[in-house]
Amino acid sequence: MLQVSNLRVSYGGVLALSDVSLEVPQGKIVALVGGNGNGKSTTLRAIAGLNRLDAGSVRFDGLLVHELPAHQRVPLGLSLVPEGRRLFPRLTVRRNLELGAFTRTDAKEVAAGIDEMFTLFPILKERETQLAGTMSGGEQQMLAIARGLMARPKLLMLDEPSWGIAPKFVAKVLEVIQRVNETGVTILLVEQNLHKALSIAHHGYVIQTGRIVMQGSGAELAANDDVKKAYLGL
Numbered sequence: 001m002l003q004v005s006n007l008r009v010s011y012g013g014v015l016a017l018s019d020v021s022l023e024v025p026q027g028k029i030v031a032l033v034g035g036n037g038n039g040k041s042t043t044l045r046a047i048a049g050l051n052r053l054d055a056g057s058v059r060f061d062g063l064l065v066h067e068l069p070a071h072q073r074v075p076l077g078l079s080l081v082p083e084g085r086r087l088f089p090r091l092t093v094r095r096n097l098e099l100g101a102f103t104r105t106d107a108k109e110v111a112a113g114i115d116e117m118f119t120l121f122p123i124l125k126e127r128e129t130q131l132a133g134t135m136s137g138g139e140q141q142m143l144a145i146a147r148g149l150m151a152r153p154k155l156l157m158l159d160e161p162s163w164g165i166a167p168k169f170v171a172k173v174l175e176v177i178q179r180v181n182e183t184g185v186t187i188l189l190v191e192q193n194l195h196k197a198l199s200i201a202h203h204g205y206v207i208q209t210g211r212i213v214m215q216g217s218g219a220e221l222a223a224n225d226d227v228k229k230a231y232l233g234l
Contacts (some may be wrong), residue, residue, distance in 0.1 A: 001024055001025065001026040001061055001137070001154065001155055001184075001188050002015060002022075002023065002024035002047070002058075002059070002060050002061075002155055002188065003058075003059040003060075004020065004021055004022045004023070004024050004035055004043075004047060004056070004057075004058055004059075005021050005056055005057045005058075005059070006019050006020070006021055006056040006057070007019070007020040007021070007043065007046055007053060007055070007056035007058075008020075008053065008055040008056055008154075009039075009042055009046050009051050009052070009054060010051060010054055011104035012149070013176050014065050015210060016039055016042045016210055017022070017039050017042055017043060017210045017211075018025065018210045018211050019056075019211065020039070020043055020111050020207070020210070020211065020212055021212065022205050022212060022215075023044075023080070024186060024188050024204075025186075025203075026154075026177040026186055027184065027186055027188060027198055028181075028186060028202040028203060029177070029178070029181050029186075029187040029193060029201050029202050029203075030091060030114065030187065030190075030201060030202065030203045030204065030205070031189045031190075031197040031198055031200075031204040031205070031208055031218065032044075032075075032189070032190045032204070032207060033190075033191055033192070033194040033198065033204060033205070033207070033221075034071065034186065034192075034194075034206055034208055035192070035208075036192060038159075038206050038207050038208050038209055038210065039087070039209070039210040039211075040182075040190040040192075040207055041083055041159050041160070041190060042081060042210075043190070043207070043216075044053070044080060044104065044157050044159050044188070044190055045080075046058070047060075047078070047080075047157065047188075048070055048073060048078065048080040048153035048157065049065075049068060049069055049070030049071075049072075049073050049129055050070050050080075053066055054160070059107040060073070060076060060077075060078055060155070061077060061087070061154060061155075063076065064091075066079070069118035071128050074103050074151050074153075075103045075139075075151075075154070076135075077153050077154030077155060078147045078152075078153060078154070078155055078157070079149070079156050079157065080148070080157045080159065081144050081145055081147075081148040081156065081157065081158045081159060081161065082144075082159050083159040083160040083161065083163055083190075084160075084163065084164070085133040085134070085140050085141060085143075085144040086144070087140055087143060087144060087147070088132060089131065089132050089133025089134075090131055090132075090133060090215040091105040091125050091131065091132060092099050092112065092128065092129050092130060093127045093128050093129070093130055093132060093135075093143055094128050094129065095220075096132050096143055096147050097113075097114050097124075097143075097146060097150050097223070098114070098150060099147070100146070100149070100151055101113060101151060102151075104147075104151070104152070105171075106189070110146055112224070113149075114148050114150070115187045117146040117149065117150065118182075120146065120149075121138030121142045121143075121146050121174075121176070122147075123142060124141055124143060124146055126186055127139065127143075129233060130227065136165075136169075137164045137165040137166065137167070137169070138166060138168075138172065138173065139145070139168025141162075141165055141169070141173055142176065143217075144161075144178060145173075145177075145180070149180065149185070153185060154185070154186060155186045155187075155188060156180065156186070156188075157183070157187075157188045157189075157190070158177065158187065158188070158189050158191075159190045160190060160191060160192060161173050161174075161177065161189070161191065162174075162191060162193050162196065170196060172194055174200055175198070175225065176223055177189065177200060178200055189201065193211065194227070195222065197218075198219070198222040199218065199220040200218070201217075201218035202217065202218060203215070203217055203218065204216065204217070204218050204221045206227060214226070214227065
């Protein structure tokens with residue numbers, strides 16, 4: 001579904017990504033893991049159209065999209081849930097969900113989509129009229145994922161979904177990601193918590209200083225001695 005080839009991105013002349021290539025098969029969960037500052041978020045932002053490429057290409061669902069602006073990639077089925085969630089804190093849960101459907105024009109379909117999100121995330125139904133900024137970090141992350149799904153993506157990209165939430169919610173968020181994948185949505189997951197990410201990923205890539213240095217199944221990477229030493233402290 002997604003083919004990223006030889007991405008090169010720089011900030012103010014400083015190289016952030018160098019020759020990054022990866023693939024995300026339809027229907028799978030693919031994890032991009034590594035330490036802070038190694039280019040994980042930059043890769044997602046480049047795929048979404050939020051970072052300009054110095055070189056390389058992005059092919060999504062058979063189409064070359066790297067020259068399209070970000071807002072034209074969303075209707076094609078490419079959705080990003082950014083790091084830090086970026087909700088509208090002074091708007092209600094329902095209003096945040098409605099804004100996630102900005103590319104959709106049928107009001108009845110949008111309302112049906114919100115009902116689907118309330119089924120998938122029952123806590124959001126309970127918080128429907130609550131301001132997003134008053135919810136817990138874990139609840140806000142559920143809302144951020146639901147808002148991303150309101151665009152009806154074929155591929156949902158998640159940037160650090162365990163960021164800033166209590167440990168007890170991390171397992172719940174990962175469970176939700178798996179449930180979303182089971183509905184047919186392909187997932188590209190960026191996560192600093194390498195062990196957690198690889199536990200649910202079908203395939204994974206390890207990025208270091210802006211380069212892909214290793215890839216394999218989630219189980220293979222989790223069992224790799226070099227990965228254990230570098231990232232798991234074992």
